[in-house]
Amino acid sequence: MKARAFSYFRARTIDEALDAAARSGDEARFIAGGQSLVPALALRLQAPRLLIDINHIDDLSGVTREGEWLRIGALTRHCQMLTEPLIAQFAPLLRAAAPYVAHPAIRNRGTLGGSVALADPASEFPAVVLALGAEMEIAGPAGRRRVGADEFFVDLFETALAPGELLVAVHVPLFRANQRIAFDELARRRGDYALVGCGMIATVEQDLIADIRVALFSVGNVPTRARSVEAALAGACLDADRIAAAQAALDGDLAPDDSDDVPAAMRLHLARVLLGRLLGSLLGRLGETA
Template identity: 75%
Template sequence: MKARAFSYFRAATIDQALDAHARAGDDARFIAGGQSLVPALSLRLQAPRLLIDITHIDELRGVRREGGYLRIGALTRHCEMLTEASIAESAPLLHVAAPFVAHPAIRNRGTIGGSVALADPASEFPAMTLALDAEIEIVGPSGRRRVKADDFFIDLFETALQPGELIAAIHVPLFRADQRFAFDELARRRGDYALVGCGIMATCQGSRIEDIRISFFSVGNTPTRVKGAERALIGARLDVERIAAAQRALECDLAPPEGDEVPPAMRLHLARVLLGRLLGRLGEGA
């Protein structure tokens, strides 16, 4: 339960961090909050020769509105999702999801950039970037780019991030008055990994759904949008029949893995239950 020996470098700028990574022959890991990486190192699931601490890089901090988006710096801690007024106002889905992320002391250290970069399929924030149609700002040896959340999550713990790249910020489209959102998860204990979790962002005209993005976590190898269920709801009013149709669509949208402690049929059932509840709440907000 002790990490293998490594060297430690505290970077002051993004350039320093990228340079150190390149010169370590890519056998390096960036560390921010470290709430998932430190246990992985302690269990020797990972054993890099260099740890590059990015938590003192000012460019990765701060939350501000920028061109129709809320730019949330990668080092924004989970606890700040609860206290930062601009997040509560302009990205409320992240604000309501935050209390479900692990435990208070973990939220004091863990960062949004780290959570999205790890892409744990059971994590709240990666899935919420999908529901929010967020964009991930990436910096690396070949420059800076923005990747849509839809294109970011590739497979189990695999993302569009290339070796030596790091996340600079998450850009979330500003919440509008004609939008509604809902979030919840089912877990055995509070703070435990969700058996199933879901976040929804809908654009409405009166009680009619113009557009909707529904993202599940803990249902497969990646956070998952359920596009069949979304299609069943777009252009419709949220009535009992529509909600039932969306729930039925999950059968095709989701394929929970076999050989898990939770059987696929149970996970699918819980997903249906959760979706029904959330759409019900979304409808009540009409």
């Protein structure tokens, strides 16, 4: 299959990209890494009249520390999650998730901004930015705004991004020494979309879980916070009973649909198993000094 004919415009600045989008109404799409968009064009699931290439906009690149936040440019490639020292130090959950994202060649080209803006409910990074409580920096005709992850993911492939708006950076709260992370997913084959996946970040105080954010993916239309699980763990001393209680609480957070190959009950079961494993690994690391 080949894409429908389109015009191509290579933007050099964010303003150029926004102007091009504004002038073409709903007929334009931004292309970053293109690792999901190009197949969608080839299959004609999408057929924009204009493709605005944002790969050459310098202001979309770079990882910088800004006060209590790490600003990660939207064009940061997945492979950079594995090599960028600031990400290793201040956003280790992104680094932990990166090896699970597709395959090496896809990671060489795919971008964090593209993955988050697409909001595929089976993708790793949208769930990770949700777990991290990240904020999305959005540029549009009306200027810049920041939207928290809890408000950003609206529905299936639908985000707070309005037509003509561009995601320019993801801001992540700096990782602290008393925090612990865990990430894993269950997939039939390495690199395939996960049957279920989960990322979490816990803040530990005197061996108690002061606060924890747990996000799952491949469990519904959007990456999903497990708020009942979080409530069951907050302020608690983590032990086997508490992990079992958290697993039971998961039933209140997820309502997956039956799909052709994965019944809802199976997906929920797998989510409980995965949650138990991750909390178990967290338990073993509570007393560590980072």
